Amino acid sequence: xxxxxxxxxxxxxxxxxxxxxxxxxxxxxxxxxxxxxxxxxxxxxxxxxxxxxxxxxxxxxxxxxxxxxxxxxxxxxxxxxxxxxxxxxxxxxxxxxxxxxxxxxxxxxxxxxxxxxxxxxxxxxxxxxxxxxxxxxxxxxxxxxxxxxxxxxxxxxxxxxxxxxxxxxxxxxxxxxxxxxxxxxxxxxxxxxxxxxxxxxxxxxxxxxxxxxxxxxxxxxxxxxxxxxxxxxxxxxxxxxxxxxxxxxxxxxxxx
Numbered sequence: 001x002x003x004x005x006x007x008x009x010x011x012x013x014x015x016x017x018x019x020x021x022x023x024x025x026x027x028x029x030x031x032x033x034x035x036x037x038x039x040x041x042x043x044x045x046x047x048x049x050x051x052x053x054x055x056x057x058x059x060x061x062x063x064x065x066x067x068x069x070x071x072x073x074x075x076x077x078x079x080x081x082x083x084x085x086x087x088x089x090x091x092x093x094x095x096x097x098x099x100x101x102x103x104x105x106x107x108x109x110x111x112x113x114x115x116x117x118x119x120x121x122x123x124x125x126x127x128x129x130x131x132x133x134x135x136x137x138x139x140x141x142x143x144x145x146x147x148x149x150x151x152x153x154x155x156x157x158x159x160x161x162x163x164x165x166x167x168x169x170x171x172x173x174x175x176x177x178x179x180x181x182x183x184x185x186x187x188x189x190x191x192x193x194x195x196x197x198x199x200x201x202x203x204x205x206x207x208x209x210x211x212x213x214x215x216x217x218x219x220x221x222x223x224x225x226x227x228x229x230x231x232x233x234x235x236x237x238x239x240x241x242x243x244x245x246x247x248x249x250x251x252x253x254x255x256x
Contacts, residue, residue: 004237008033011084012234013076015067015124016094018045020197021143021226025091028227029234030056037080039065040094059084067094067120073127086135089234090128092121092169093143097162101154110161117165118172125176129185138185139234140176144169146193146249156214166191170245177243186242188233193249195221216251 012029016022017038026036030053038046038060046062053060063079065072080087096116098109121142132138147157148166157163170189177187194211212218229246232238247253 005032005231005235007089007231007235010034010088010234011037011080011086012089012091013037013039013080013087013124013128014091014093015065015120016040017091018042018047018049018062021192021195022091022093023049024223024226025093025230026053026060028230029089030058030060032231032235033058034089034234035059035084037061037063037076037084039063039067039076041066067092067124068115070123070127073124077127077131081131087128087131088137089139089141090124091141091143091230091234092124094120095143095162097159099157099159101158102160105161113161114165114168117162118168121169121172125187129180129183132185133180133183136184138180138183139238140180140185140187141230141233142169142173142187142189144173144189144191144245146191146247146252148191149247149253156211173245174243181242186233186238188238188241188244188246190226190229190233191245191247191249191253192226193221193247193252195225214252214255215249216254219250221248221250 012034014022014026017026018040026049035058040046043062043064050060050062063076065076096113098113125140145166147163148170152163173187173189180187229248
């Protein structure tokens with residue numbers, strides 16, 4: 001069983017790896033033995049996480065990157081391959097949101113959210129696939145959201161651009177999984193519920209409803225609740241799982 005979840009010698013890129021869910025997943029993968037490449041527009045946060053990962057005896061790079069820019073992505077790919085020789089895992093975690101009523105949402109904010117949340121994963125997956133296809137293996141995990149599963153009461157979360165982008169990521173995950181399966185590359189997604197990250201904290205505070213009342217588990221996600229799911233989807237344990245959306249939401253999506 002330990003071998004199924006062992007990531008020793010593997011190399012993982014995590015976008016937005018300097019805080020929140022990205023940091024949580026970086027710690028989980030480091031504990032399993034993976035070397036990490038953390039990239040974000042705010043590279044200082046990634047550098048701090050890399051320092052924290054020293055205690056696990058793995059190597060960690062922090063690289064400044066805007067996931068909507070091909071040039072930035074290519075620099076991450078080249079530095080990763082030059083340093084570690086390969087790319088085994090990609091976690092598309094970088095995200096953006098904007099809180100506004102549908103009728104008041106500015107066009108430029110719609111474009112911004114969709115660019116980061118959908119264009120970014122497309123560009124990064126495309127670049128990483130050029131490395132994974134020749135080596136005949138790889139794991140791509142997209143971070144979707146329970147808010148992308150359907151309509152959302154605006155009194156709970158008035159974020160139509162974010163919700164739309166995460167719904168798109170769910171379909172993108174399934175379609176890319178079909179296209180890359182023949183290359184032994186598994187593509188899956190995690191759809192988290194409400195986790196108090198930097199992106200969601202302000203949204204949670206502005207909600208007109210007590211969100212705990214909408215979560216059967218009675219709490220928000222913790223700083224370890226994604227560790228198991230991400231370890232599953234990045235290890236040999238998921239070699240026959242692809243195109244799957246793993247919902248981690250405390251039971252929200254189970255409500256009728």
